Amino acid sequence: MNVFEAVRENGITARQAAEHCGIKINRNGMAVCPFHKDKNPSMKIDRRYYCFGCGEKGDAIDFVAKFYGLGKKDAAVQIAAAFGISFDDNGGRKPPPIRKRKLSPEQRFERVEKKCFRVLSNYLCRLREWQEQYAPHKAEEEWHPLFCEALEKKDYIEYLLDVLLYAPLSERVELVTDYGEEVLKIERRLEQCTEGTAGGTGKNYEQDGAGGTAGNMV
Numbered sequence: 001m002n003v004f005e006a007v008r009e010n011g012i013t014a015r016q017a018a019e020h021c022g023i024k025i026n027r028n029g030m031a032v033c034p035f036h037k038d039k040n041p042s043m044k045i046d047r048r049y050y051c052f053g054c055g056e057k058g059d060a061i062d063f064v065a066k067f068y069g070l071g072k073k074d075a076a077v078q079i080a081a082a083f084g085i086s087f088d089d090n091g092g093r094k095p096p097p098i099r100k101r102k103l104s105p106e107q108r109f110e111r112v113e114k115k116c117f118r119v120l121s122n123y124l125c126r127l128r129e130w131q132e133q134y135a136p137h138k139a140e141e142e143w144h145p146l147f148c149e150a151l152e153k154k155d156y157i158e159y160l161l162d163v164l165l166y167a168p169l170s171e172r173v174e175l176v177t178d179y180g181e182e183v184l185k186i187e188r189r190l191e192q193c194t195e196g197t198a199g200g201t202g203k204n205y206e207q208d209g210a211g212g213t214a215g216n217m218v
């Protein structure tokens with residue numbers, strides 16, 4: 001429903017519109033005409049308005065348009081706003097269908113490659129943090145699982161990132177094809193870690209990690 005239909009449908013009268021514009025309407029439904037130098041109330045206002053002095057006439061939208069010097073559409077929008085009327089701003093036309101952008105194979109690869117790179121870089125950052133943060137302080141101390149994971153995976157992830165950064169396209173395609181699944185696992189693993197470390201303790205990791213994918217990464 002466009003704004004004109006909406007205003008009409010809601011039965012907004014010229015009288016309501018005029019009152020909204022601050023026009024005083026007397027008991028006989030007459031008002032001093034705002035459109036000419038009127039001394040006595042010579043405008044009859046009800047559903048529509050008509051001025052016996054200057055001949056102005058119309059409906060609610062016409063009144064507001066003339067009163068504020070607006071176009072009819074703007075006047076209708078103003079009335080809709082003033083009276084809390086909702087409308088479809090598209091003028092009743094159906095919105096154009098949203099076309100799905102088709103990606104070329106190259107674009108799709110680029111997208112997946114970027115994602116791989118992002119996930120692997122994040123993971124490498126994490127591994128480096130863990131290697132420092134959970135490094136054992138005493139020789140006999142049992143190694144923290146995150147520290148073990150860091151030792152185990154860091155070089156390997158660095159290698160994958162090197163391939164993505166420097167290898168020719170064919171090798172990168174191969175890597176993305178072969179390791180796509182694994183990167184998804186790493187992504188889930190990182191999400192788990194984020195949830196797990198939100199509690200801030202290694203205990204959380206052990207709980208989350210038990211069902212996790214750290215074991216079958218390589």
Ligand SMILES: [Zn+2]
Binds near residue numbers: 038051055
């Ligand atoms: Zn008049």
